Amino acid sequence: MMDNRGGAETIRPVAELFTASSAFWATTYSLDLTLFNEFFLPRLGEPPINVVILADGRRLDATLARIPGERVDSLALVNRRWLLRGVRPSAQAFHAKSYLGIARGVAPIRWTGNRLAFPK
Amino acid sequence: MATQSADLDAVETFSPVPRWIASTIEIKEGRDPLGLQTTTQDRLMPVLIPGILEGSRRGRYFSFHAFLLDEYRQKQMRPDPKSLGLFIRRREWDLGLAIQRCPNHCGSGPVGARGLGSSAIGPGPFARGESVESPFGGYGLYYRSPMAAFGIVAKTGTLLGNDPIPIDVLYATERASSLVEGFRSAVRDTAYYRKWMWTEEDLPAAVVDEYAAVACLCRLRERGAERDAVHDALFGSDTTGVQSGIQPNGDKPTDPESNVTFSDEAVRQRRRSVAHYLTLVDAVPEVVNSDGGYREAIWSATKALNDAHSRVAGQWAALVAKDVWQEAICSVWSALCQAGLSHTRRLGRGLTWDETRQMAESLVDGAPRLNPDEPTSGLVSALAAGTLRLPSNGAPELKVSDASMEELRHQTAGLNTAPAGVILLLELARRAGERSGMGWEQACRAASSWQPSLAEVLAGLRSHLDRDPTVKETIWWLVSRFIIPVHERISYSKLHANPPEFTFRFRWEDGLLRFYDNGVGRFPLASIRHGSLASLTWDLGLWEIPSKGDRPAVLTGRGMAFVAETFK
Numbered sequence: 001m002m003d004n005r006g007g008a009e010t011i012r013p014v015a016e017l018f019t020a021s022s023a024f025w026a027t028t029y030s031l032d033l034t035l036f037n038e039f040f041l042p043r044l045g046e047p048p049i050n051v052v053i054l055a056d057g058r059r060l061d062a063t064l065a066r067i068p069g070e071r072v073d074s075l076a077l078v079n080r081r082w083l084l085r086g087v088r089p090s091a092q093a094f095h096a097k098s099y100l101g102i103a104r105g106v107a108p109i110r111w112t113g114n115r116l117a118f119p120k
Numbered sequence: 121m122a123t124q125s126a127d128l129d130a131v132e133t134f135s136p137v138p139r140w141i142a143s144t145i146e147i148k149e150g151r152d153p154l155g156l157q158t159t160t161q162d163r164l165m166p167v168l169i170p171g172i173l174e175g176s177r178r179g180r181y182f183s184f185h186a187f188l189l190d191e192y193r194q195k196q197m198r199p200d201p202k203s204l205g206l207f208i209r210r211r212e213w214d215l216g217l218a219i220q221r222c223p224n225h226c227g228s229g230p231v232g233a234r235g236l237g238s239s240a241i242g243p244g245p246f247a248r249g250e251s252v253e254s255p256f257g258g259y260g261l262y263y264r265s266p267m268a269a270f271g272i273v274a275k276t277g278t279l280l281g282n283d284p285i286p287i288d289v290l291y292a293t294e295r296a297s298s299l300v301e302g303f304r305s306a307v308r309d310t311a312y313y314r315k316w317m318w319t320e321e322d323l324p325a326a327v328v329d330e331y332a333a334v335a336c337l338c339r340l341r342e343r344g345a346e347r348d349a350v351h352d353a354l355f356g357s358d359t360t361g362v363q364s365g366i367q368p369n370g371d372k373p374t375d376p377e378s379n380v381t382f383s384d385e386a387v388r389q390r391r392r393s394v395a396h397y398l399t400l401v402d403a404v405p406e407v408v409n410s411d412g413g414y415r416e417a418i419w420s421a422t423k424a425l426n427d428a429h430s431r432v433a434g435q436w437a438a439l440v441a442k443d444v445w446q447e448a449i450c451s452v453w454s455a456l457c458q459a460g461l462s463h464t465r466r467l468g469r470g471l472t473w474d475e476t477r478q479m480a481e482s483l484v485d486g487a488p489r490l491n492p493d494e495p496t497s498g499l500v501s502a503l504a505a506g507t508l509r510l511p512s513n514g515a516p517e518l519k520v521s522d523a524s525m526e527e528l529r530h531q532t533a534g535l536n537t538a539p540a541g542v543i544l545l546l547e548l549a550r551r552a553g554e555r556s557g558m559g560w561e562q563a564c565r566a567a568s569s570w571q572p573s574l575a576e577v578l579a580g581l582r583s584h585l586d587r588d589p590t591v592k593e594t595i596w597w598l599v600s601r602f603i604i605p606v607h608e609r610i611s612y613s614k615l616h617a618n619p620p621e622f623t624f625r626f627r628w629e630d631g632l633l634r635f636y637d638n639g640v641g642r643f644p645l646a647s648i649r650h651g652s653l654a655s656l657t658w659d660l661g662l663w664e665i666p667s668k669g670d671r672p673a674v675l676t677g678r679g680m681a682f683v684a685e686t687f688k
Binding site for chain 2: 013068
């Protein structure tokens, strides 16, 4: 998935990180739940997959609070197909951004970078 | 320690070098953001007129492509799809040159016209080329699936015994042979066929002009045997079965790609739809050159010749009604996208659920301006009483009850507002309530994977009106049921394309509905075969342009006989 831009190599994190995996662990500040459920999770392949995401607790509370009753079904997979936990490091925000993808039979730390969401 | 060191040595190491991030996702507007065109393209058209695509417009391409496949087989050229595709694209280019130099100056558009450009102008010689950048050229795009559906072509992968065939071939039937001989007999004596078709040299003008005189698309009408062969390809069956010669074990032919396969019922349905079209030409000749006239004639056709005609007329009327529904919801969609993008920009964030509802309800503030708190039943009553009018940009107001369905559809699309969409839907429901019949009901039940059928929409509207909603509640009902959840589901499905496509106009993000500047305009109606029906039936000599009078079309004796035979 690498190509070349102006002499410098490029990388496509979504294509490279979110491929058929046996496990995927991530830490993040914010998390787009619908995007993860509808786009990222299916790219990881069929169950069983060990998927764990640790997100900033306060930010996660705010996100969940804003989801209207009419859209509660968008949470159906959370903590059923994959594990989500809020992290509250005392008075600070949880800003660690790291992704660990374990492809079938291989276990590299694949990426550290931005949040699990479309860019603004 | 020694063991640990050995383990570490075995680990593959690399030097991390910073790299630029490249986007995985392509941003696109998306052609069918609410999943309504697919109802027409994938559900209705294959049933109403199986085997006729919008691009399969010219009858002579059927005999031309059959001729090419036969020549390829006779010359025993390489049996692989790539070589066959190249062979076809190059001969389509040559025919394109000839069509552009037609001595009748018929103005026919060949496949690959864009690539040809002005290549055929001047004294020549003319460079060779390929028609269309597609594996099988125009054949693959417009004629291959139809010819398979007609039982003329066995596509790559069709089983011959237990083995799939490597390339497309013709079935060994009289219908296929007649098609081949029809074209071959026209070009047999040309220098092009005898020599130049098999070279890669530039074509002299004299060669192209000689070829044009016999091979142009416009010549089919005057070549009786070839025209009859094309007619028989579209509307005939093989007495010995389409599999003769290609399926020695007698298995049913299986088309590996298309869901439209040869069947006697498909032939009958194609005949009925074409014959119905001819009755429309007879009643309203403008249908041959006016898309609006075509739609209105389909909707308002009343005089059926028998039950079969009544059934097919009902099917086509329901198709037009589905498009009216599409225009109605498209008006609400377009207004919602514009307002949503404006709100998102002003607030600097997405909208909460309540804000989204308020914004949708405020869409009543468009032409014609409606009272948001007025009961929708008031609009229903006004429509029934014939007192409601639609404004227009520059043109006189349209009295809804007196306007044709096509006028209303066209006016609503021009207004591009949510109130106009609501009025169109209510009027459609009123007029649809007067319709019945097997064909109408069957086509009204056609749904897509994304949207309910027209029958379900109208039933849902009746239930909604039973709750005595206000106009703003009706708009919200449309937005929350047929627009927001549907568009999100469709757009998420596009993210799973390869490469992933971002087609969102809006999506729920972090609990807020965020609108994107990714197109706010209307989306078009899908083709309902206006162009292909008009040109194919002309090519087959089923109607003509009269030399006297101002009628644009009149049925020929052949056309009248076809109608009578189909609906006898």
